[in-house]
Amino acid sequence: MNTKKELAKFLAEDDSHKDITSQILSDKKITATIVSRQDGVVAGVQYAKEIFGIKKCTVQILKKDGQSIKANQTVLKISGSAKSILSCERTALNLLSRMSGIATSTNLLVKQIKSVSKKTDLYSTRKTAPGLRFFDKEAVVIGGGRKHRITLSDMIMIKDNHIASEGSIVELIKRAKKKAKIFEIEVDNFSDAILAANLGVPIIMLDNFSPQMIKKTINQLERMGLRKNIRLEASGGINTQNIKEFAKTGVDMISVGSITNSAKAIDFSLEI
Numbered sequence: 001m002n003t004k005k006e007l008a009k010f011l012a013e014d015d016s017h018k019d020i021t022s023q024i025l026s027d028k029k030i031t032a033t034i035v036s037r038q039d040g041v042v043a044g045v046q047y048a049k050e051i052f053g054i055k056k057c058t059v060q061i062l063k064k065d066g067q068s069i070k071a072n073q074t075v076l077k078i079s080g081s082a083k084s085i086l087s088c089e090r091t092a093l094n095l096l097s098r099m100s101g102i103a104t105s106t107n108l109l110v111k112q113i114k115s116v117s118k119k120t121d122l123y124s125t126r127k128t129a130p131g132l133r134f135f136d137k138e139a140v141v142i143g144g145g146r147k148h149r150i151t152l153s154d155m156i157m158i159k160d161n162h163i164a165s166e167g168s169i170v171e172l173i174k175r176a177k178k179k180a181k182i183f184e185i186e187v188d189n190f191s192d193a194i195l196a197a198n199l200g201v202p203i204i205m206l207d208n209f210s211p212q213m214i215k216k217t218i219n220q221l222e223r224m225g226l227r228k229n230i231r232l233e234a235s236g237g238i239n240t241q242n243i244k245e246f247a248k249t250g251v252d253m254i255s256v257g258s259i260t261n262s263a264k265a266i267d268f269s270l271e272i
Contacts, residue, residue: 001134003047003050003134004050004054006134007047007050007051007054007091007095008054010051010091010095011051011054011055011087011088011091013091014087014090014091016055016087016088016091017087019083019086019087021086022082022083022086022087023083025082025083025086026082027081027082027083028081028082029079029080029081029082030079030080030081030082030085030272031077031078031079031272032077032078032079032085032270032271032272033074033075033076033077033078033270033271034048034074034075034076034077034078034092034093034096034268034269034270034271035072035073035074035075035268035269035270035271036063036069036070036071036072036073036075036266036267036268037071037072037266037267037268037269038071038266038267039068039069039070039071040068040069040100040101040103040104040266041066041067041068041069041100041103041104041106041107041142041143042063042064042065042066042067042068042069042075042096042100042103042266043065043066043096043099043100043102043103043138043139043142043143044065044095044096044098044099044100044135044138044139045061045063045064045065045075045076045096046061046065047095047096047099047135048076048092048093048095048096049061049076051088051091051092051095052078052080052084052085052088052092054088055080055084055085055087055088056080056081056084057078057079057080057081057084057085057088058078058079058080059076059077059078059079060076060077060078061075061076062074062075062076062077063075063076065103065142066103066142066143069100069266075096075268078270082272085270089270092270093268093269093270095135096266096268097265097266097267097268098129098132098135098136098139098263098265099135099136099138099139099142100139100265100266100268101139101263101264101265101266102136102139102140102143102259102260102263103139103140103142103143104143104263104266105143105258105259105263105264106122106124106139106140106142106143106144106145106259107143107144108240109122109145109240109243109256109259110122110143110144110145111144112240112243112244112247113243113244113247113254115244116244116247116248117247117248117250119250119252120247120250120251120252120253120254121145121146121252121253121254122140122144122145122146122254122255122256122259123145123146123147123148123233123253123254123255123256124136124137124140124145124146124147124148124255124256124259124260125148125235125255125256125257125260126148126149126150127257127258127260127261128260128261129260129261133150134150136260137150137260139260140259140260143259145259146253148255155180155182155183155184156176156179156180156183156184157183157184157185157186157205158172158173158176158183158184158185158186159186160186160188160207169185169187169192169195169196170195170199172185173185173196173199173200173201174199176201177199177200181202182202182203183201183202183203184201184202184203184204184205184233185201185203185204185205186205186207186235187204187205187206187207188207188208188209190213190216190217190220193206193217194217194220194221194224197221197224197226197230198224198226200229201230202229202230202231203230203231203232203233203253204230204231204232204233205233205234205235205255206232206233206234206235206251207235207236208235208236208237209234209236211242211245211246211248211249214232214234214246214249214251215249215250217232218232218249218250218251231252231253232251232252232253233251233252233253233254233255234246234249234251234253234254234255235254235255235256238254238255238256239256239258243256
């Protein structure tokens with residue numbers, strides 16, 4: 001990912017070089033700060049710095065990615081022409097707010113998981129905003145989570161619609177094994193989970209399984225001597241209210257789409 005090129009696209013989307021309001025300002029040099037308006041985990045400061053840097057502004061980072069922030073704390077200090085700073089303002093704030101919101105919601109869930117299971121990790125999904133996937137996924141990592149697939153080319157993942165389209169879970173698993181050593185299959189019932197394990201699937205997603213059903217599956221895999229060879233992922237309907245119960249089951253991975261597709265942005269403002 002050429003981040004500078006992507007950030008320049010964001011500025012171009014806003015026609016920042018044609019900011020007709022900033023054009024009526026003088027060439028005065030100013031200093032501005034970006035201030036948090038609520039508590040959270042900051043993410044995206046480096047990219048915000050790059051955005052202002054495209055317009056030849058000088059930026060000092062006061063709060064690094066991954067650090068906790070409180071309301072009214074200064075995160076960045078920017079120096080440059082008023083025209084340049086103000087033409088970048090909204091683009092930088094939008095990205096910083098979104099990434100910090102994702103990092104904050106991710107961090108909250110990671111803390112809950114780790115309080116009951118050190119072996120279980122939180123994973124992002126591909127439920128990201130079009131054009132922002134790289135930055136959404138980076139924010140998840142900053143918040144303490146992990147990336148799953150970034151693109152469709154990263155790993156074979158056989159999902160319900162693939163199975164429905166082809167009509168045979170067994171045939172798809174056979175084909176996947178010929179293509180790759182590591183691949184994943186989504187199952188929605190106990191029988192298919194055991195079938196996939198018997199067929200040597202390395203990663204099995206237990207989709208919309210209850211914690212009780214996950215535990216039943218794990219117990220059966222342990223009795224069969226297969227548990228140590230398989231990574232198990234819990235997915236579907238997992239939130240702040242129930243994530244501890246899923247982590248207690250002993251799954252290796254928990255994926256939550258809401259951390260990227262429904263995260264509440266952290267409020268920041270730029271002050272001259």
